[in-house]
Amino acid sequence: MKTAKTKNRRSTWLNFAMVSAVVVGLSLGVFQLLPESHPMRALRGVSDRTGQVLESGTAQGASLATEAYQSLTFNMLTSYPFREPNWAKMEDPAYIASLKLNEQISPQIQAMNGKKVEIQGFMLPLDMSEGNLRTFMLLRDQMACCFGNMPRLNEWVYVRVPKKKKINIHQDVLITLLGTLCVGAKFEGEVLTGIYHLELDRIQIDQKD
Numbered sequence: 632m633k634t635a636k637t638k639n640r641r642s643t644w645l646n647f648a649m650v651s652a653v654v655v656g657l658s659l660g661v662f663q664l665l666p667e668s669h670p671m672r673a674l675r676g677v678s679d680r681t682g683q684v685l686e687s688g689t690a691q692g693a694s695l696a697t698e699a700y701q702s703l704t705f706n707m708l709t710s711y712p713f714r715e716p717n718w719a720k721m722e723d724p725a726y727i728a729s730l731k732l733n734e735q736i737s738p739q740i741q742a743m744n745g746k747k748v749e750i751q752g753f754m755l756p757l758d759m760s761e762g763n764l765r766t767f768m769l770l771r772d773q774m775a776c777c778f779g780n781m782p783r784l785n786e787w788v789y790v791r792v793p794k795k796k797k798i799n800i801h802q803d804v805l806i807t808l809l810g811t812l813c814v815g816a817k818f819e820g821e822v823l824t825g826i827y828h829l830e831l832d833r834i835q836i837d838q839k840d
Contacts, residue, residue, distance in 0.1 A: 744814035
């Protein structure tokens with residue numbers, strides 16, 4: 632009986648390990664299938680790609696309790712039709728210009744440019760530098776990227792962590808970001824990082840009892 636129970640335990644753990652390996656493999660494999668110009672592939676593991684940084688002007692350790700943050704949701708960010716680019720053509724300046732990316736963004740969202748906002752989502756780490764997280768994407772849900780459900784261009788927020796700030800990686804956990812929203816297409820080198828960017832003030836984690 633003990634032998635049977637031991638085998639069952641081993642079998643359970645083996646199955647769990649195999650499933651975990653498959654999930655990780657799928658996640659990494661999906662990134663490799665993306666065009667090289669797609670930010671989820673091009674920006675992973677690349678530190679200080681250019682001198683163009685989006686850093687928060689908030690002083691380290693400054694109190695943010697008195698600042699008002701507008702609620703922002705992914706439903707709001709995706710509430711208008713947006714023509715997804717052909718990422719294989721994103722190295723062609725003429726093609727990029729033809730997309731008229733900023734003109735596609737709704738006036739309601741454009742009006743939030745420069746506003747202090749708070750938004751919930753899930754973290755997709757992109758780049759580490761000297762052991763610290765430097766850039767990540769905020770996504771609507773956990774299905775994005777890891778299971779082949781690639782988000783559209785208006786379905787992520789690109790976040791760069793200010794150099795003086797240190798934050799932990801929080802994967803598979805719902806987080807709330809507070810900061811200044813920047814609306815409009817931005818590039819790092821030749822890579823389009825997104826149409827939504829956040830100058831990060833702080834992160835809040837939903838503490839469960």
